[in-house]
Amino acid sequence: xxxxxxxxxxxxxxxxxxxxxxxxxxxxxxxxxxxxxxxxxxxxxxxxxxxxxxxxxxxxxxxxxxxxxxxxxxxxxxxxxxxxxxxxxxxxxxxxxxxxxxxxxxxxxxxxxxxxxxxxxxxxxxxxxxxxxxxxxxxxxxxxxxxxxxxxxxxxxxxxxxxxxxxxxxxxxxxxxxxxxxxxxxxxxxxxxxxxxxxxxxxxxxxxxxxxxxxxxxxxxxxxxxxxxxxxxxxxxxxxxxxxxxxxxxxxxxxxxxxxxxxxxxxxxxxxxxxxxxxxxxxxxxxxxxxxxxxxxxxxxxxxxxxxxxxxxxxxxxxxxxxxxxxxxxxxxxx
Amino acid sequence: xxxxxxxxxxxxxxxxxxxxxxxxxxxxxxxxxxxxxxxxxxxxxxxxxxxxxxxxxxxxxxxxxxxxxxxxxxxxxxxxxxxxxxxxxxxxxxxxxxxxxxxxxxxxxxxxxxxxxxxxxxxxxxxxxxxxxxxxxxxxxxxxxxxxxxxxxxxxxxxxxxxxxxxxxxxxxxxxxxxxxxxxxxxxxxxxxxxxxxxxxxxxxxxxxxxxxxxxxxxxxxxxxxxxxxxxxxxxxxxxxxxxxxxxxxxxxxxxxxxxxxxxxxxxxxxxxxxxxxxxxxxxxxxxxxxxxxxxxxxxxxxxxxxxxxxxxxxxxxxxxxxxxxxxxxx
Numbered sequence: 001x002x003x004x005x006x007x008x009x010x011x012x013x014x015x016x017x018x019x020x021x022x023x024x025x026x027x028x029x030x031x032x033x034x035x036x037x038x039x040x041x042x043x044x045x046x047x048x049x050x051x052x053x054x055x056x057x058x059x060x061x062x063x064x065x066x067x068x069x070x071x072x073x074x075x076x077x078x079x080x081x082x083x084x085x086x087x088x089x090x091x092x093x094x095x096x097x098x099x100x101x102x103x104x105x106x107x108x109x110x111x112x113x114x115x116x117x118x119x120x121x122x123x124x125x126x127x128x129x130x131x132x133x134x135x136x137x138x139x140x141x142x143x144x145x146x147x148x149x150x151x152x153x154x155x156x157x158x159x160x161x162x163x164x165x166x167x168x169x170x171x172x173x174x175x176x177x178x179x180x181x182x183x184x185x186x187x188x189x190x191x192x193x194x195x196x197x198x199x200x201x202x203x204x205x206x207x208x209x210x211x212x213x214x215x216x217x218x219x220x221x222x223x224x225x226x227x228x229x230x231x232x233x234x235x236x237x238x239x240x241x242x243x244x245x246x247x248x249x250x251x252x253x254x255x256x257x258x259x260x261x262x263x264x265x266x267x268x269x270x271x272x273x274x275x276x277x278x279x280x281x282x283x284x285x286x287x288x289x290x291x292x293x294x295x296x297x298x299x300x301x302x303x304x305x306x307x308x309x310x311x312x313x314x315x316x317x318x319x320x321x322x323x324x325x326x327x328x329x330x331x332x333x334x335x
Numbered sequence: 336x337x338x339x340x341x342x343x344x345x346x347x348x349x350x351x352x353x354x355x356x357x358x359x360x361x362x363x364x365x366x367x368x369x370x371x372x373x374x375x376x377x378x379x380x381x382x383x384x385x386x387x388x389x390x391x392x393x394x395x396x397x398x399x400x401x402x403x404x405x406x407x408x409x410x411x412x413x414x415x416x417x418x419x420x421x422x423x424x425x426x427x428x429x430x431x432x433x434x435x436x437x438x439x440x441x442x443x444x445x446x447x448x449x450x451x452x453x454x455x456x457x458x459x460x461x462x463x464x465x466x467x468x469x470x471x472x473x474x475x476x477x478x479x480x481x482x483x484x485x486x487x488x489x490x491x492x493x494x495x496x497x498x499x500x501x502x503x504x505x506x507x508x509x510x511x512x513x514x515x516x517x518x519x520x521x522x523x524x525x526x527x528x529x530x531x532x533x534x535x536x537x538x539x540x541x542x543x544x545x546x547x548x549x550x551x552x553x554x555x556x557x558x559x560x561x562x563x564x565x566x567x568x569x570x571x572x573x574x575x576x577x578x579x580x581x582x583x584x585x586x587x588x589x590x591x592x593x594x595x596x597x598x599x600x601x602x603x604x605x606x607x608x609x610x611x612x613x614x615x616x617x618x619x620x621x622x623x624x625x626x627x628x629x630x631x632x633x634x635x636x637x638x639x640x641x642x643x644x645x646x647x648x649x650x651x652x653x654x655x656x657x658x659x660x661x662x663x664x665x666x
Contacts, residue, residue: 056522056523056524056525057522163611165611166611193378193379193549193612194378194549194550194551194590194593194594195378195589195590195593195607195608195627196607196611197593197594197607198593198594198605198606198607198608199607199608199609201605201607202604202605202607205604220522220523222523222597223552223594223595223596223597224595226595226597227595227602227605247600250597250600251600260524261523261524262597263527264523264524264526264527265523265552265597266526266527266530266550266552266553266555266556267552267555267556267596267597267598268551268552268554268555268579268591268594268596269555269579269596269598270555270556270575270576270579272598273552273555273556278527278531280524280527280528280531281524281527281528283478284492284494284495284525285492285522
């Protein structure tokens, strides 16, 4: 399934994952509504693989990541990690999995406690999980700092003394402190400058190779997602609309939304840019409180038919390893 | 060559803060022709936004333009009083910003804000101005503008707010539009809409555009000429082809290599630029990129190189180019 020709061994299987957020409306807050942030998402991530998850703001990609690590309790669906459904576990039962699954956040300014030293930020989780104490902990902190390209001396400093790129390195060191198997990277480079982004991405790639990590890489920057991922899933308004191998997705995007999304990315090459045909989508993303009936993309889709409003397309395998949720694919499946 | 619409000469801008003088812009020269689209690329702290704010006379305390000239239609904008600038801003030069939510006033309707701009600069009645405002909203692609004109900014989505900002900016038909990261806060499909709109309006209204961005892809799409800034200085300047196909400054080369190319199938390792940008409180004596450059020589640390004119449209400030030149001359 992956291009590295590895045998595909699932590490995490997400089945029909759904997360609704309740909101109160009306003067007395008695009227209840639901933000349908993630609705019936199904995918698998193999061991040692990087799955990219892309989509625009509000599509539910971050909520998917946060629900996977059980920062949110799923409304419905299963998150099967090595055979265990994380969705049904209590907070206490989850503790060992919190060590196996770690997360790197988008905002390196907000995600580090400004009153703790870098050493304590990295070392805190080691104590919580009883991994190392005293001298040993200190030694491990130094190792981690060096591993992410910082130095020993940085351990006693505070986050405000670091640049955005360095802070993101600290965030990565913190995630690595508990020897995780699986790391959810939620827009880890979006807040960084172009020249610094490549430093962080290369480091993530090296760490994956050395430590055999599995990544879920969430981002809106498709070119970076394509660069780092083995397979890519595209989300729109809470739904997974397409998922395929990275090159397959870029060479033969089948969902009209994926096609528009890919064509919208500006390429740093004036000739290519001039020749490329842009698909400009009309209008904006509808509200996830009241999503359109049937296919959620139909209000902006150039190919929408009557059926799209009535019936929700299921995600189905159209080509080997290439799944699409669109009624247009009907003939292809029949073949 | 025609007379430039705007010409910036040796402009230096500093912020006098409690930690010292932050030399944000350290002497930039450039010009823009009527109807041209010029891109200014650079990372945060490169001085690209401060350059724009200095031109517009919008620098806030403790910022000050300490040297240089900005000629716009034969007048030095830096010599103008705040009052005189008010009749230039929004009228002849307009600006749009990154965050359309904070640049629109939340307590006035969108229509009010467009009418305000029109009435401020043109001799029209409120009624005529309102008609013009509806027309502007239609021009920027807001659906049913007669109705939407009475909406407040929070009733607009991010993309629509940026369209409204563009409507305000273009309502007095300025000859220059400065767009500072106009699509950075927007999603890619909305970004594509806005960039398409800027391109279309530039052709239709013959407005010059200065597009400030960190995204090389956006520049390649919209601009015919590009300036690359780093550490408060222009490192390289050229036409799109010069910068993207024949980059001559190691910083430009580095930037282009550090972004993944989506249209390339094979997975290539990115080549990052090591290190971090310079501290502009104590800017380096020599080339600001020297500390991160793979080709640094002794002279790079000591003296800032002069610009080498590579072709009629293309110049860069790097000692490597100077050396090449002298070697060729010695043959």
